[in-house]
Amino acid sequence: MTDASGTEPVGDSPGDPDAPLTRRDAADTRRTTPIAPELHAQIRAARNEFESQVAHARAEFDQANERIKERTGRNLILATLIGLAIGLLLLASLVFLKWVFVIFAVAASVLGIFEFSRALQGAGRRVDVIPQLIAGTLLVIGGWFLELWLLWVAVFAAVAFVVVWRLVAQMFVKDGRTYGGVLRDVLTAGFIQLYVPFLTALCIVLLRQDGGEWWVLSFIIIAVASDTGAYATGLAFGKHPMAPKISPKKTWEGFGGAAVAALIAGVLLALFMLGLPWWTGLICGAVILLTATAGDLGESMVKRDLGIKDMSSWLPGHGGVLDRLDSILPSTIGALALYYLLSPLAAS
Incomplete structure (x- = not known):
């Protein structure tokens, strides 16, 4: 209802409380x-x-x-987050550009050599860090360019280089170090080259093969699955120590969990990633399980000998770089051997 002017009624006055709204x-x-x-x-x-x-x-x-x-002794949440971040970087480098993984491998090798050398120095070993880093870097890069037989020549040259450097350095120091101490230093120098850069170079050799990125990814996944299975099962059911004098926290129950996880991962990867028969996955899983376990126990023995818990504290929740690579590095030998033995089955 509007008035003559066409506006709606607003009551008697704007301030009238009884006026309609x-x-x-x-x-x-x-x-x-x-x-x-x-x-x-x-x-x-x-x-x-x-x-x-x-x-x-x-x-x-x-x-x-x-x-x-x-x-x-680990922060599980922080360790998981860091592990996922490293895994994503690893996956991206393998899937998209192989040479990016080479950079990743060189960086990991350099950090591993450095922290291992520092840990050995802290235990009284004489280690020349700079020549170790130079020889190790060249050796890893050589894995991308050299044939396998030439890589063996290269590792011999790298070991000879660091050994001679240590002997010459000891001659100039003349600090009265005993023959046994010098021999131990020389063996340590050679071991660093064989353990970190040479095994990393073998991974690069596998990488550059036809479809090698999938083999590298597969053996790393199996090694990680083995570690995860051992960790989870040992945490939940572990009661019987596996090697108490080397690593008291490792149990046979954990090893059983590692075996199950490695075999399952091996079969799945053989079928869906490598294009191999399922039974070859059992072989892959078993081989990587053994090499990963041996590597884990081997580094635990080295750390116990050095009197340290972790190689470093660079990766919170994990320890050092080598504490994450202890099961992966020795597995490169088994993975490369498996590639030469089983890859022909994928083409048939």
Whole structure:
């Protein structure tokens, strides 16, 4: 209903409290009307309950993480996040550009040589870090360019280089070091080259083969699955030590979990990644299981001899670079041998 001017009635006067409300005034009134106190109370109660549940869940999670950390000496959450980040970088480098993985491998080798050398120096060994890094870097790069037989020549040259450097350096020092100490230093120098850069170079040799990126990815996955299976099973059921004098926390139950995980991963990778018969996956899983376990126990023995828990603390939750590569590096030998033996089956 409008008046003669065509406007809606607004009452007797704008300030008249008894005047009828216009549609705009009614809308403004609804918007400015406060929410009922009861609804406010319900919202606050619901929010407090939610915050309480989150705090309780976080407390339980932290307690569980502390129990795991107390038993294993690792921050599980931080270790998992770092492991995932490294895994994504590794996967991206293998899938998209092989040469990017070579850079990744050189960097890992350099860090591994450096932290191993520093750990040995801390235990009283005489290690020449600079020549170790030079020889090791050239050796890893040689894995991309040299044939396998030439790589053996290269590793011999690298070992000879660091050994001669150590002997000459010892001659100039003349500090009265015993013959046994000098011999130990020389053997240590050669071992560093054989353990870190040479095994890394074998991985590069495998990488450059036809379809080698999938073989590298497969054996790394099997090694990681083996480690994860051993960790989870040992944490949940481990009671019988496997090698108490070398690594007291490793158990036969953990080894059983590692075996199951490695064999399952091997079969799945053989079928869906390598194009091999399923039974070859059992062979791959078994071989990598043994080499990964041997590598893990071998580094544990070295660290026990040096009196250290981790090679370094560069990777929170993991220790050092070599603490993550201990099962992978020795597995390069088995993986390369498996490639030469089983890859012809993929073409048939």
